[in-house]
Amino acid sequence: MVILKEEGFPVGLTSNKPITIKKKMIEGLWHGMLHVATHGIDFFVVHLCPSDFETRHRESIMITQYMKETLSLANDKYMVLGDFNAHSPFDAFLDKRHPELLEWYHQLDAERKDKTRQTLSYGQLDYSVMARFLAFPLIDVCERQMDEARRFSFPSPLHFNPARNNEALIPIRERLDFILTSSSLAAQCTDATILNTGVVNTLSDHYPVSATFAIRR
Numbered sequence: 001m002v003i004l005k006e007e008g009f010p011v012g013l014t015s016n017k018p019i020t021i022k023k024k025m026i027e028g029l030w031h032g033m034l035h036v037a038t039h040g041i042d043f044f045v046v047h048l049c050p051s052d053f054e055t056r057h058r059e060s061i062m063i064t065q066y067m068k069e070t071l072s073l074a075n076d077k078y079m080v081l082g083d084f085n086a087h088s089p090f091d092a093f094l095d096k097r098h099p100e101l102l103e104w105y106h107q108l109d110a111e112r113k114d115k116t117r118q119t120l121s122y123g124q125l126d127y128s129v130m131a132r133f134l135a136f137p138l139i140d141v142c143e144r145q146m147d148e149a150r151r152f153s154f155p156s157p158l159h160f161n162p163a164r165n166n167e168a169l170i171p172i173r174e175r176l177d178f179i180l181t182s183s184s185l186a187a188q189c190t191d192a193t194i195l196n197t198g199v200v201n202t203l204s205d206h207y208p209v210s211a212t213f214a215i216r217r
Contacts, residue, residue, distance in 0.1 A: 004034040004045070011045040011082055013038070025066065029059050035070070039215065041185070042071065042078035050085045052117035053126040060086075060132045067136065076184040077215075080138060083177050083206060086129035090143045091151065091175050095125055101172045130178070139186035141179050141211050146193055153177040153194050153207045179211045188213045 002019050003012035009031045013019065015038040022042070023035035030049035035042065046063060049055040063080070071078060087095060095101060102125060109118045120126065134140065142151060152173035179192065189211055196207040 002034065002036055004032045009047055011047050013043055013045055015039065022070070023066070025062075028062055030055055033063055033066075035066075040077055041215075042075060044078070044080040046080060046082040046084065048083065048085045048129065051112070051119055053119060053121045053129070055117070056084075056086055056126070056129045057132075060129045064132055064136055076182055079179060079181040079185060080133060081179045081209070084130060084133075085176050087125050087127055088130040088140060088143065088175060088178070089127040089134070090140060092125075092127060094148060094151070095174075098172055101125075101174065104172060133178075133180055137183065138180035139183055141181055141186055141189045141192035142175075142194060142209060144186070145189070145191065150196065151175055151194065152196060153209060154205065156196070156203075156205050156207055157201050158203070158205045177206055177209050179209050181211075185213060188215055190214050 001012060001014040002021055004010045004024055005026065011032065011034050013034065013036050017038050020037045021035075022037060024032070025035065026032040031047035034045040036045070037043070044063065044067065046059075048059050067078070067080075102120075105120050105125070106123065109120055112118070121128070152175050154174045154176045155172075175194070177194070181189065190213065192209075192211040194207050194209050200207055
């Protein structure tokens with residue numbers, strides 16, 4: 001197992017094969033990014049800023065630029081995964097079904113003491129962060145393989161804000177956690193899902209995302 005850091009909210013990766021650490025990027029990022037390789041795959045493990053869309057936007061630029069500079073043309077096996085704290089353009093039509101989600105974020109931003117940080121982008125949900133990763137290009141394997149009704153990763157009943165857990169607000173579900181892969185890996189993905197029922201309700205405020213690959217050597 002490798003972790004990015006020992007304080008705050010560290011990201012990490014485990015493997016049953018040796019892990020090569022390629023980069024621990026902390027400066028300029030809210031929580032940081034871990035770049036490691038194992039099983040012949042480059043993994044970029046991320047946790048983007050939860051409370052400010054401009055910071056997330058800068059982070060997406062830094063990470064994708066680093067990927068462009070680091071990955072060789074011969075390397076076609078890589079993925080970016082973690083808590084992006086951002087919405088995908090693939091889910092925009094789902095978000096529109098729940099206008100109360102936007103209302104909740106308006107309230108959250110209005111009550112924030114530090115007005116220089118805003119979750120919404122000029123009062124609207126921001127899709128530019130995920131769009132940048134998708135345009136790398138990266139493939140959203142859950143979007144390809146999951147039914148839209150189950151495509152949510154947040155919040156679980158353990159979410160820290162009790163206002164999100166009353167019956168009136170339970171339908172406000174979001175997808176903030178992603179596994180994004182290179183095209184070659186996406187072609188080898190046999191299953192991708194978000195585990196959002198059962199015992200996982202007691203593990204975290206976010207639900208785990210899982211993908212299975214039949215890797216061809």
